[in-house]
Amino acid sequence: xxxxxxxxxxxxxxxxxxxxxxxxxxxxxxxxxxxxxxxxxxxxxxxxxxxxxxxxxxxxxxxxxxxxxxxxxxxxxxxxxxxxxxxxxxxxxxxxxxxxxx
Amino acid sequence: xxxxxxxxxxxxxxxxxxxxxxxxxxxxxxxxxxxxxxxxxxxxxxxxxxxxxxxxxxxxxxxxxxxxxxxxxxxxxxxxxxxxxxxxxxxxxxxxxxxxxxxxxxxxxxxxxxxxxxxxxxxxxxxxxxxxxxxxxxxxxxxxxxxxxxxxxxxxxxxxxxxxxxxxxxxxxxxxxxxxxxxxxxxxxxxxxxxxxxxxxxxxxxxxxxxxxxxxxxxxxxxxxxxxxxxxxxxxxxxxxxxxxxxxxxxxxxxxxxxxxxxxxxxxxxxxxxxxxxxxxxxxxxxxxxxxxxxxxxxxxxxxxxxxxxxx
Numbered sequence: 001x002x003x004x005x006x007x008x009x010x011x012x013x014x015x016x017x018x019x020x021x022x023x024x025x026x027x028x029x030x031x032x033x034x035x036x037x038x039x040x041x042x043x044x045x046x047x048x049x050x051x052x053x054x055x056x057x058x059x060x061x062x063x064x065x066x067x068x069x070x071x072x073x074x075x076x077x078x079x080x081x082x083x084x085x086x087x088x089x090x091x092x093x094x095x096x097x098x099x100x101x102x
Numbered sequence: 103x104x105x106x107x108x109x110x111x112x113x114x115x116x117x118x119x120x121x122x123x124x125x126x127x128x129x130x131x132x133x134x135x136x137x138x139x140x141x142x143x144x145x146x147x148x149x150x151x152x153x154x155x156x157x158x159x160x161x162x163x164x165x166x167x168x169x170x171x172x173x174x175x176x177x178x179x180x181x182x183x184x185x186x187x188x189x190x191x192x193x194x195x196x197x198x199x200x201x202x203x204x205x206x207x208x209x210x211x212x213x214x215x216x217x218x219x220x221x222x223x224x225x226x227x228x229x230x231x232x233x234x235x236x237x238x239x240x241x242x243x244x245x246x247x248x249x250x251x252x253x254x255x256x257x258x259x260x261x262x263x264x265x266x267x268x269x270x271x272x273x274x275x276x277x278x279x280x281x282x283x284x285x286x287x288x289x290x291x292x293x294x295x296x297x298x299x300x301x302x303x304x305x306x307x308x309x310x311x312x313x314x315x316x317x318x319x320x321x322x323x324x325x326x327x328x329x330x331x332x333x334x335x336x337x338x339x340x341x342x343x344x345x346x347x348x349x350x351x352x353x354x355x356x357x358x359x360x361x362x363x364x365x366x367x368x369x370x371x372x373x374x375x376x377x378x379x380x381x382x383x384x385x386x387x388x389x390x391x392x393x394x395x396x397x398x399x400x401x402x403x404x405x406x407x408x409x410x411x412x413x414x
Contacts, residue, residue: 029376029377030376050378051167051168051169051170051379052167053204053205053232059276068205070205091319092318092319092376093274093278093279094278095376
């Protein structure tokens, strides 16, 4: 019985893990789009297409920090809590973006 | 007990100028923050005597970067090293002001080390932010930070100069400015306590220790906390990298100088949408924008003459 419940729980959880994905391209020292709007549980992926490493680092210093994403590299984060998350590149602070979770 | 500050500083202050040969072969003097051309390269060479002490600054080699006209970054580093080998006077040591690598990969550090080693000089490193991109920021410190504290700061004495290497690439404030951090400032305060006022001080760090352009993060937000520590000294020079171009400034008794990169140039502050490499240079003209810095300490007056040489 316990095993069956666990299996059911895994099956129920699976669709959540595959929640809608949004991609932010990093190119020419710019996050594109600069602002993305997602729902709680959605995953945002940053795709570095530039020639230099960049990061996606929340300005609140706590919510998320990709560390360096090398050129050709990607980094994903799942936003669980509604809110407005402003972020920048911690190497090039003039690169700024926003994730709105609602 | 003699007071170095009273006896020596006023006479040396008048020599507080930062002299550089720009790649065009012109001699510049920067006095009270205002740069002025004063002569050709030969006139500066005549000032050098055998008693003077010369060292080399190399910066921003970015091994691993490859884009646009910058297809051979190890090649331009090698050209810079060859320029240094051809200097009429062999430098006593080399300071590297960071961004040895582009992605903090072991093989990138290996390539740079192999090329730099051909100089046969003692090399003193400080980290650039591109050298500390690995998780835990351990690779740089394991290779270059054996005698360093914290995130890579240390000091040493050579030829009568007190050299201080600082690390300002691991913390960025919410204002987008890099930070030295309280630990490092406390260490520096203690380090300087035992240094005489008359000792020339050379501080080297990757990010400029003054704000060149806040919008692009070209500055150290808490540098103002360390400048008072240097006021009692007669000769203080800050040597930095990061911005891949020569900017000089004199503030009080502190002469500030940034070096060119051996890899790629960056735009003058605020003249481009972002601080990325200038991509519009013809491949054959890249050497005009890259270079090395040598500095001579004139033993007669503790003045530091800083010389930039282009790779062209």
